[in-house]
Amino acid sequence: MFRVVVLRGGANARPDAPLHWADAFASVETTGIEDVNGEPAYRVVQTSADGDPISSLFGVESGLLLKNEFRLATPLGEIPIEQFVEDYRSFGAIRAPGRIVVRQAGQQTVINITSIEANVEIPDERFDLPEAVQALLE
DSSP states (O other), X not given: OOOOOOOSSGGXXXXXXXXXXXHHOSEEEEXXXXXXXXXXXXXXXXXXXXXXXXXXXXXXTTOOEEEEEXXXXXXXXXXXXXXXXXXXXXXXXXXXXXXXXXXXXXXEEEEEOOOOOSSOOOOGGGGSOOHHHHHHHO
16 A cells, blocks of 8 residues: 555654554544545545544555545644545556645645665665755764
């Protein structure tokens, strides 16, 4: 399963939170079947200990995540957010979405994923702080 949602810290901030959903949410309930872009999907409402719900819609046929709906608290109030997870494909041995569409506050952001690599060696110096930042620490 692929997950984009990160709530205000806590258990849900873990990148592997979907694997530990029983620890991450106070309750999880399947509430029905709805249409997501022409595909029937199970609506699963996951509620955090703080009472914040996330609705995730999973394809009835595929079982893949198709959409997330949640509200984000901001200084201007709560903003409803929709995340559409689309174009699943294989990136080598990894099956993941090739496109994520986020709709919020009347705007739309499209993220196109062109490649995913696993277990790639990363040189240690890649994690060195830039000189300007290092100077601030001295």
